[in-house]
Amino acid sequence: MLTCLRLMPLSLLGASLFWLSTETACAKPPSLIQMKTEETVFVGKSIAHNADVSWMMDQSGMLSEVALKKVTSFRRVASEFQKLPLNKIKQQLQNEFGPLYEIISTRHYVICAPRGKAKAYGGVFEDLYESFSHYFALRGYQVKAPEFLMVAVIFPDQSQFFDYCKKDGVRAGQGLLGYYHPHTNRTALFDLAAATAQEDSDHNETGLIYSRISADGKDMAEALRDTMIHEATHQVAFNTGLHTRIGENPRWVVEGLATTFESDELRSHTGGSTNSLSRINRNRLIWFVNYSRTRREKASLRNFIRSDALFRSSTLDAYAEAWALTFFLVETQPARYSRYLKSISERDPLQEYSADAREDDFKKAFKTNIRTLEVDYLKFVDQLTAELVQQN
Template identity: 30%
Template sequence: MACSPTRVVTLAFLSLMPAFVCDSATAQVSGLIEFSESGRLQRGIPLVSLASEIVVMGRDGWLHSIDPLQPETKFKSLEGQYEPLSAPELRNQLRAEFGKDFEVVATQNFLVVQPLGRGDRWAKLFEQSHRGFVSYMSKRGVNVRQGRFPMVAIVFPDRGAMYDEFKKQKIDVSRVAGIYSNNSNRVMTHDGGHLTSIIATVRHEAAHQSAFNTGVHSRLNDTPKWITEGIGQLFEPAAVTTSTTASLRRQRANEDSLQVLKKSYPGKNNPEFAQAVMNLVSGDEMFADEDHVMDAYSVAWAMMFYLAERQPREFAAILKHTAMRRPFVTYQRDERRADFEEVIGMNPYEFSRRVSWFLESL
């Protein structure tokens, strides 16, 4: 779990995948299978098979972890090929899941589940966020694929209802306005709070969802958090996803992140900023440190914003490189640093100086 620097208590990007493993997967199960989870029969395709765990992609895009050693576990191979649920099939499934007090609003790319009578405000926000993501990335040479699944966003009537859903899904987070769950491939939020803050959260989490559904990130490998969370921070400002102000770089800057950076790393070429860049390139520990999590998000934003705006070729290259890594393999510290220097073309300390000067120019 991770949180935005200035809204540490309002959002989270959540991945419930099992820990990454190194070369321990064995292809024991393959092809289309039928399996039982929570008393419901489902179909999917195994992504990896271990002695004590099989990770399955369901037809609705969920990632399921099943234990073949448990006596209640049931699965069998089926004839045929894996096919994701169609939008109408998934829409009917969502209606059955959430009941008569909710409606499902469809857009070109989304199925938005919301309380009855909310109109099209949320659907427009999610659709605009995704279209802005695709446009911004494409203009910078990033390969953006068409996703295999309709993206699902759940808007609950209030915070309590959202947390009831978290509890049902065994999601252990607190004080958040919304999350993107890698396992369910859903954004979940609510409209019972301060709308401005929630909308910024939605843009952040929708960027995660867009990135993982278009191949910009892989849902199955160990992508450095400075990249995934830097992307989330990148799309929080409204100007990044709207055409009216998208040409003005200063308006695309994340003001909250800028303020954190000014406070934590004042002046140009601050050595502590350089060390923070090195720390993020090497590992994700800063995101788990309550004393430095705000700095981690802000520095990650600065790194990705600099690359996107000043070195778009390297921006596209680092996203392509990390997305194409082998699935379920831990990204070791030395490998992370070596890949960074090869793809970006400089060491993290030189890179930090360029980012620092770029921030000053804003």
């Protein structure tokens, strides 16, 4: 019996891998499968796997990483994976958050918010989605439709938001105003009205990769609104195929796109003006100019592309450079930038994304020497700065 118990996980692992490989090779829709471990039960479809792990997506769009050596049973539940019906998603959210919240759906979202406020938030999220899609369509890239409705949860106050952060494994702090989590596929924020009654004692951004904007001298309501746009951009980008929800995404790519869409002018003028100045993120530009003139090392773009280190050592400088580089690329090489995003998102998400591979992908996409591109990039920023000064 001890021998059988030792062999059983190995045979289950082999059966699981054989089944997953067969599912991957078939053109037909994936099956709905169940994997059990001693701790939990996973029901959904496998979206990526190797000999060690399977990433499972459940019927609401949430992701879980399953260690195959821990699987104790495996079976097919249904011949075809199907999403949960909208009424069941709403009921799950209602059960999770309780009667003080209302749950509404829009074309692309399910909004969970304090009663009487969900519709207004839904409008903001839908406007962002339309601006995002239109922006890329004008530049020759049709983003794919999200597979699932995207969930946004708005809490009535900061305290309840922080409680939810802890459940989500996100470190809460006064500088954290909201975040998008690629595994739950939810954006979480707290209510704008509540923000106006609070003092923001921490004016530094957190180091969390998918979290927030700090107040940076703005009042809390304005900072929280910017956070909502920033995190909603993350959510749309991860759900429309521009980023992958598992595996490594260069952080400058993820944050660069989100900071680009912080600009109200860019979202409201998605293609009409040929003047780049009309689409800048003014706060990020001003910060980057100060950084580049006082602290930025010469010829540092190559390291920035290869590594996320600057985000850990100097977060605000990294965000500013992510914005500046992204804005330069989308304004001067939009087709290549779109292809670059596509190439990154189509990588094997379970393979390490080395510094050399990051650099190679960048050079291949933009067909240039990085030092040459850096010269052009900094000249572009200098020209924007000169135009901004002249305008003022």
